[in-house]
Amino acid sequence: MSARATSGDAFSDPAFRWLWGATILAQTGSSLGSVAIPLIAINELGMNEATVALLATSSAVVLLVAAFPAGYIAEFRRKRPLMIGAALVRATMFTVIAMLLLTGSLHVAWMFVALGLNAAMQILFSSASSAHTKSLLDPEHRADALGKLQAANWTSLILGPVVAGLIAGVSSPAVLLLGNAAAFILSAALVRGIPRPEGPAPARGKSSRRGREAIAGAHFLLREPMLRRLFLSWLIFAGAVAALTPITQVFYIQDLQFTEVQYGLLMGLPSLGGLIGAWVTGRIARRWRLGPTVWWSSILRTPWYLLYPLAQPGISGFVMLLLAFTGVLFFSSITNSAMGALRMELTPDHLMSRSSAAWGIATMGAGPALIPILGFVMQATNARTALWAIFALVTVSLLVLPVRRLNSAQATEL
Incomplete structure (x- = not known):
């Protein structure tokens, strides 16, 4: 050490x-x-x-x-x-x-x-x-x-x-x-x-094809078995979360008739959950280890999405959604940080920047891919039905995770 x-x-x-x-x-x-x-x-x-x-x-x-x-x-x-x-x-x-x-x-x-x-x-x-x-x-x-x-x-x-x-x-x-x-x-x-002095940069590969070198990080994410499952799970989750914002905007304002003050509180206060979750990630990961932390925090962030479509107008619905969003951000922050650390452990140094860039591209693209689809669901039915669809997608993202490998002895040591 x-x-x-x-x-x-x-x-x-x-x-x-x-x-x-x-x-x-x-x-x-x-x-x-x-x-x-x-x-x-x-x-x-x-x-x-x-x-x-x-x-x-x-x-x-x-x-x-x-x-x-x-x-x-x-x-x-x-x-x-x-x-x-x-x-x-x-x-x-x-x-x-x-x-x-x-x-x-x-x-x-x-x-x-x-x-x-x-x-x-x-x-x-x-x-x-x-x-x-x-x-x-x-x-x-x-x-x-x-x-x-x-x-x-x-x-x-x-x-x-x-x-x-x-x-x-x-x-x-x-x-x-x-x-x-x-x-x-x-x-x-x-x-x-x-x-502290910075170490030397990784040596450039022997390939002369810059295009292939540029996408080597994406190839690695898709080739490495555990990262491939983490990557797919993240894409589904990120797309669902991106679609959540425009749907909840309609749901809060039109369906539940929340006031501007209530809407602002719902958008702002739960961020404290994200802040706290991120801050305690290291302590939790040291106790559970990285693999189990990713798995259990992913499980614990999922049920909160069930509260969205169940919310009703009035103060009870407002409190339910405030708790739901806070819980989502708290456990999602833990998952994101632990998964980022796990990606670092699984990714060679000479692919770290390129794989991070590929992960970022996929994250940015997941929202535009799913927002129109879930927007169509909302338009064809209603916002509550679209929120049920988001809960289903978040559940699918959980099922895609490589649970056995995350909880294996090898992942536990990470």
């Missing part, structure tokens, strides 16, 4: 504390940008609904298109310079947009360029960070580290929009953009300051 950390807590490793700080600052920057960009697009540039939707769609398309090359670029290079470069490019981009806004020179075209570049740098940072996290930490600390990193994401999601709204309310979107840029600059500085 390495002497880098002396307890099961990843925070006992000083290098991880710097990485965690860099990550939460980068995610805070993203949260600030998610508020600033729509405000500028609508209030400053007067974009209509169609153009705003196209702006969001173009960013998602860039994420999908850039993921494979980003994984390939990150795989055979040192990860920290890539992370620093990606953060500084995003900082520069948001600073330029702020200056253009202040001088009255901002055009719609700049917004498309900025968001496209931001999406490309986001996926590059993520691909490099995933592989770097594996190399930075001992195996026994990875589940806790991934949980703490996911908790950082939950924190930025919960507090980021609130802080961004306050800044925009008392100043201007330009100031918000400059704060966004500052967060990325500080993130880059923390990555630069990680108090």
